[in-house]
Structures are given as C-alpha cells and as structure tokens.
Amino acid sequence: MRFAPLLCLAALLAAPLASASSRYEVRNRRIEPRQTLAQALHTAALPDAQVEAVISALEGVFDFRKSRVGDQFRLVMRNGELDFFDYRQSTVDEWQVRRDGEKYVGSKRTIEVEKQVALVTLEISTSLYEAALAAGEDPGIGMVLADVFAWDIDFYRDTRKGDRARALVEKFVSKGRVLRYGEVLAAAYDGGLVGTKRVFRYALPDGQATYFQEDGSSARKTFLKSPLKYAHVTSGFGSRLHPVLKYLKNHNGVDYGAPIGTPVWAVADGTVTTAAHTGAGGNTVCVRHTNGFETCYLHLSKFGAGVRAGSRVSQKQVIAYSGNTGRSTGPHLHFALKRGGQFVNPLNQKFPRADPLAKALLPDYLSKVQVLASQLDSVSVAASAASAGPGPRAAP
Structure with missing residues (x-):
C-alpha cells in the first residue's frame, strides 16, 4: 500500500502525454546564397500553400528585397502544418508570422532597447581588439574609437x-x-608615441555635431591619417623589390593589408577624377583635393555608391571597398598621395586642423565640456587613489 501514492503520481504525469493529440516539430534554417525567402521555405519542406500564406502575411511588414544570406528563420510545425514562423536578421530585427484560426498574421517583433551612457576604459597590451575583450567590451568599441581619433591616430601603427x-x-x-x-560624447587617449589626445562632441547651431579639443580648437584635420579605419601597413613608400615583376621599383604609395570588401574612406573632401579599371592598378579611384593634393586608391573590389568621375566626395565617405584586382599578389589597398603632381609619402605628412569653434559659441562649449571632462576623468582619479593606497590617518 505504501507504493500507491507513487503510482498515482506516475499516472497523473503520464495522463497528459497519453491524451495529447498535437505533435510539434521545429525546423531551424538559414537563407543560402542566391536564395529568396520563398525558395528557402520550399527547401525547408513547407507546403506550397503555407509558403504563400507566410509571404502574404509578411507583405507590407517585411521588405523582401532586404533578405540576405545568413538570415535565420524558424518553423514550428504542429501536426504537419505551420503554427509559427520567425525570421531574424539581428538582435533587434525580427519578424513573426502566427497562426490565427484559419489565417496567418505577420508582424515585426518589438524589442525593448535602452540607451545608456557608460564610461569605457581600455589598456592596450597587444591591440585595441584584445584590449576591448579584456575590458569585457564588444570589439566594436575599437572601430568607434578609430573613427573619433581618425585625424590623429592610426590604431595599427x-x-x-x-x-x-x-x-x-x-x-x-x-x-x-x-x-x-x-x-562618443568624449574620449581621451594617452599614448607613448602620440601623447595625450582629448576630444569632445559638440552640436553646432545648425544641428551638425562634430569633435573639438578641450580648448575649442578643431579635432578634425584636412586629411585623415589612414584611408581605412583599422589596417596594417604591409609595404611602405620608396624603392622595393616588386612582388610580381621581381625587380627594384619605386613604390609610390603605401599598401595596407585588408580583407576583400573592407570599406575605404576618402581621406579628405574632393572631386573624383577617376573611377575605373586602370590595368595594373585594377579598379581605381582618384580624388582631387585643395592645395594641389590628389589621392588614389587601387586594387579595389568595387566602387562606393554614386562614386564616378566628376562626383564630389566628403571626408570619411566610403568611396570604395578593398580588393585584389589588377596586378596584385593578394587582397590589399594601395594608397597613393600626390602633391603638385609628385608622389609623396602619405605616412609623414602633417596637415592643418580645420577651423576652431566660433568665439560666440565658446562659453557654451566650455561649460558643457567641463561636465563631460569630469565624467571622463572620474575613472582615472579613482584608479590613482586605489593604486596609491590609503592616505595618512588624521591624528586623534
């Protein structure tokens, strides 16, 4: 008799399973190359009528032209029929189709996103990427900092x-x-080579925001230090043994190692003079700037949107993507700089800064910078106090 309660419990647990009539199946898939969403649904063995129902439910909710390779979707089948469908492009872009009686209803999932302002501190031992990971940050913070300090710091060199x-x-x-x-509202960099750099974001009266130094002088320069946010120099300016032709030849530029498809910046405002395949240089973009400067970007995989001869481009605009076209031994960007028609070394040029903040705006700017600077420095003050240890105790 003492086993009766256990037998009763087993019977209660088993009862729902025995009486359940629904059978569920989950199919997880991805969009493959040269595949539309409808084709992917057919490949996932969804019946034709239900494929049409899903596509119809998403019309006006999801732009099918934005479906891309690698997007994930999930089918939840109940007794062989679709019960639920969700489609995910990122952590904040997700669409769903739910069964509602005899019809399907599509919607974009609402995901709550909170904006916070945080202080990030990185100490570099090997690279900015590793420093971000060591600090528990997403490596994307490195790209953010590379953008802010693009006029003063090459984060590889x-x-x-x-x-x-x-x-x-x-x-x-x-x-x-x-x-x-x-x-980035404010940033500071203390470097053994570049010294101390501090920049602060400020919105001008026309609504455009830009970066200034602490005294109101511009953080911007007429030219960026590099045409790539983050890449290493594989070949410098000057005479070298050409890797293809196998003889000494002047290298009239700098080579940056970069995977195919890496975005290439215009280092300064200017007018495109060339956007074409140039033979040995492969796909090439050249831009004419003020004061007799011209820059050229070679071996590109493709050109940026709207980039053609005669078009205007602005500093930091993506004008192309790195590649391996023309006479090239591997994926890289060849970057050349001319001054007065003569090639010069891009790595040793010193360019002036843009105009400082207008004097009328300086009082407002300085008052706002004072608040940002105190927040920016709070971590270093706390760290200094911790490293110094407890101070002397007051006499009783």
Missing part, C-alpha cells in the same frame, strides 16, 4: 603597449546585452 583609452559613449542595451555603440 601608432599604438604602444601600456597606452590607455577612455570613452564616454552611448550603449544601446537589450536584456543586459550591448547591441551596439552610439555616439
């Missing part, structure tokens, strides 16, 4: 072990996870 970076930056967070970084 100029960084040294022991350099420190701090940034007061917006974080977009969902369920405790950082989805992306937003604007």
Whole structure:
C-alpha cells in the first residue's frame, strides 16, 4: 500500500502525454546564397500553400528585397502544418508570422532597447581588439574609437603597449546585452608615441555635431591619417623589390593589408577624377583635393555608391571597398598621395586642423565640456587613489 501514492503520481504525469493529440516539430534554417525567402521555405519542406500564406502575411511588414544570406528563420510545425514562423536578421530585427484560426498574421517583433551612457576604459597590451575583450567590451568599441581619433591616430601603427583609452559613449542595451555603440560624447587617449589626445562632441547651431579639443580648437584635420579605419601597413613608400615583376621599383604609395570588401574612406573632401579599371592598378579611384593634393586608391573590389568621375566626395565617405584586382599578389589597398603632381609619402605628412569653434559659441562649449571632462576623468582619479593606497590617518 505504501507504493500507491507513487503510482498515482506516475499516472497523473503520464495522463497528459497519453491524451495529447498535437505533435510539434521545429525546423531551424538559414537563407543560402542566391536564395529568396520563398525558395528557402520550399527547401525547408513547407507546403506550397503555407509558403504563400507566410509571404502574404509578411507583405507590407517585411521588405523582401532586404533578405540576405545568413538570415535565420524558424518553423514550428504542429501536426504537419505551420503554427509559427520567425525570421531574424539581428538582435533587434525580427519578424513573426502566427497562426490565427484559419489565417496567418505577420508582424515585426518589438524589442525593448535602452540607451545608456557608460564610461569605457581600455589598456592596450597587444591591440585595441584584445584590449576591448579584456575590458569585457564588444570589439566594436575599437572601430568607434578609430573613427573619433581618425585625424590623429592610426590604431595599427601608432599604438604602444601600456597606452590607455577612455570613452564616454552611448550603449544601446537589450536584456543586459550591448547591441551596439552610439555616439562618443568624449574620449581621451594617452599614448607613448602620440601623447595625450582629448576630444569632445559638440552640436553646432545648425544641428551638425562634430569633435573639438578641450580648448575649442578643431579635432578634425584636412586629411585623415589612414584611408581605412583599422589596417596594417604591409609595404611602405620608396624603392622595393616588386612582388610580381621581381625587380627594384619605386613604390609610390603605401599598401595596407585588408580583407576583400573592407570599406575605404576618402581621406579628405574632393572631386573624383577617376573611377575605373586602370590595368595594373585594377579598379581605381582618384580624388582631387585643395592645395594641389590628389589621392588614389587601387586594387579595389568595387566602387562606393554614386562614386564616378566628376562626383564630389566628403571626408570619411566610403568611396570604395578593398580588393585584389589588377596586378596584385593578394587582397590589399594601395594608397597613393600626390602633391603638385609628385608622389609623396602619405605616412609623414602633417596637415592643418580645420577651423576652431566660433568665439560666440565658446562659453557654451566650455561649460558643457567641463561636465563631460569630469565624467571622463572620474575613472582615472579613482584608479590613482586605489593604486596609491590609503592616505595618512588624521591624528586623534
């Protein structure tokens, strides 16, 4: 008799399973190359009528032209028929189709995203990427900092072990996870080679925001230090043994190692003079700038949107993507700079800064910078106090 309660419990647990009539199946798939969403659904063995129902439910909700390779989707089947469908492009872009009686209803899933302002501190031992990981940050913070300091620091050539970076930056967070970084409100870099750099974001009266140094002088220069956010120099300017032709030849530019498809910046405002395949140079873009300067970007995989001879481009605009076209031994970007028609070394040029902040705006700017600077420096003050240990105790 003492086993009766256990037998009764087993019977209760088994009863729902025995009486259940629904059978569920989950299919997880991805969009493959040269595949539309409808084709992917057919490949996932969804019946034709239900494929049409899903596509119809998403019309006006999801732009099918934006479906891309690698997008994930899930089918939940109940007794062989679709019960639920969800389609995910990112942590914040997700669409769903639910069964509602005899019809299907599509919608974009609402995901709560919170914007926070956080202080990020990085200490470089090997690279900015590794420093971000060591600090528990997404490596994307490195690209954000490379953007902010693009006029003063080449984050491949100029960084040294022991350099420190701090940034007061917006974080977009969902369920405790950082989805992306937003604007950098203030940033500081203390480097063994480049010294101390501090920049602050300020919105001008016309609504455009840009970066200035602490005294109101511009953080911008007429030219960026590099046409890539983050890449290493594989071949410098000057005479070298040509890797293809196998004889000494002047290398009238700088080569940056970069995977095919890496975005290439215009280093300064200007007018495109060339956007074409040039033989040995492969796909090439050349831009004419003020004061007799011209830049050229070679071996590209493709050109940026709207980039053609005669078009205007602005500093930091993506004008092309790195590649391996023309006479090239591997994926890279060849970057050349001319001054007065003569090639010069892009790595040793010193360019002037843009105009400083207007004097009428300086009082407002300085008052706002004072607040940002105190937040930016709070971590270093706390760290200094901790490293110094407890101070002397007051006499009783």
